[in-house]
Amino acid sequence: MCGMEKPSNPSEAPEHSFGLLISMIRTELVRALEAALQEEGVDLRFTQFLALKRLALDGPMCAGELARAVDHDAGAMTRVIDQLETKGYVRRQPHEQDRRSLRIAVTDAGMATWQHMAKAHERTLERAQQALSPAERVQLMDSLERVLAALRATG
Amino acid sequence: MCGMEKPSNPSEAPEHSFGLLISMIRTELVRALEAALQEEGVDLRFTQFLALKRLALDGPMCAGELARAVDHDAGAMTRVIDQLETKGYVRRQPHEQDRRSLRIAVTDAGMATWQHMAKAHERTLERAQQALSPAERVQLMDSLERVLAALRATG
DNA sequence: GACACATTGTTGCCTTGACAATTATAACTT
C-alpha cells in the first residue's frame, strides 16, 4: 500500500539536496568497495582499507598522523590499528625520538594484501565514475576539493 | 614531535582519493549543519533534520516511505521518528487504508522549527559552495547524481 | 631542577546505523 510511491513524473531527476546526495554516495561507495574487497577475498572494512592504503603509500607514521591523514578520530584509530595488527597487516613499533609516539608500519602480509586490494579499489572507482568523461572527472575532484576547503575554512 | 608533518610542498594540492574526499565532505557538512542548527537554537541531529525537512516539504507519508526518501535504514528510522515525536515535531497517525502503516505528519511546532532551520540550512549550503561558480554548482550536482546512479546500477 | 603546560596514545561511555528476527496486517492463490 505504501510501497513505491511518487508517481509524479518519471522523467524528472530525483532532485536530491547536496547533503543527502553526498551521504548517499558515501554509503553506496563504502558498500561497493567492501563488496569488491570481499570478492577479492580481502576481509577489511572501509576504514581499515583507508588506513592500510595510507600506510602502504606513505610509509610508516605515527598513530595520530595516520588518524589525521584519513580524517579519523584518534580514539577510533587506536582500535583500527588494533584490528589491522590482529590481522597481521600492521606492526606497532616504538618511536625513536619520542617515547609517547608509535611507528605504525605495514608488514609483508599487509603489503601483499594492499596489492591485492588495489585492483578492487581501482575497479570500484572506475565503476563509480564510468558515466563521467575524463574532463568531468577532473572537474568533479577539483570542485569537491574546493567544497571541502570552504567547509574547513569558515570552520 | 609527530605533529603537523608533511613539509613536502605547501603549494601542491592534498590529492585526496575520491572515497576519502566524499567521506570528509560528509563529515564536515554534517558538522557544519549541526553547528548552524545549534546556533539557531534548534536541537536536531543531521538525520533528524533530513527527515523533518522531507516531511515538511513533501507532506505526510509512511515510515518506510520516509526511510527510503532519506536513504535510511527502516529500523533506524523508527528511532528517528521516536526522537522527533518526543520533541513534538512529528505525530504518528494511523493510516486510513492500511492498518500496518502509519501516517507521519509534521506538527505545528515541527513546521515552525522547519522554517527556523531552513535559513541555517541554506546558509550552510551556500558556505560549502561559495568557491564554486553557478555553472560549477550545477555541474557538480549533475556529476554527483550520475555517480550515484552508476553505483546503484551495477550494485 | 621544579613546575606548569602541551601532546601522544589509550580507554570508557554514549549515540548512531546496519542487519536479522518478530509481529501485525494485507494481498494473493486455490
Next chain:
DNA sequence: AAGTTATAATTGTCAAGGCAACAATGTGTC
C-alpha cells in the same frame, strides 16, 4: 474461506565513530 506469501513497523544486537577523561612523555619557563 483457508493457507501462503509479501509488506509495514518495530525491536534486539552488534560494530563503528565521536567525545571526554586519563596516563605517560615531552616542551618550555622560572
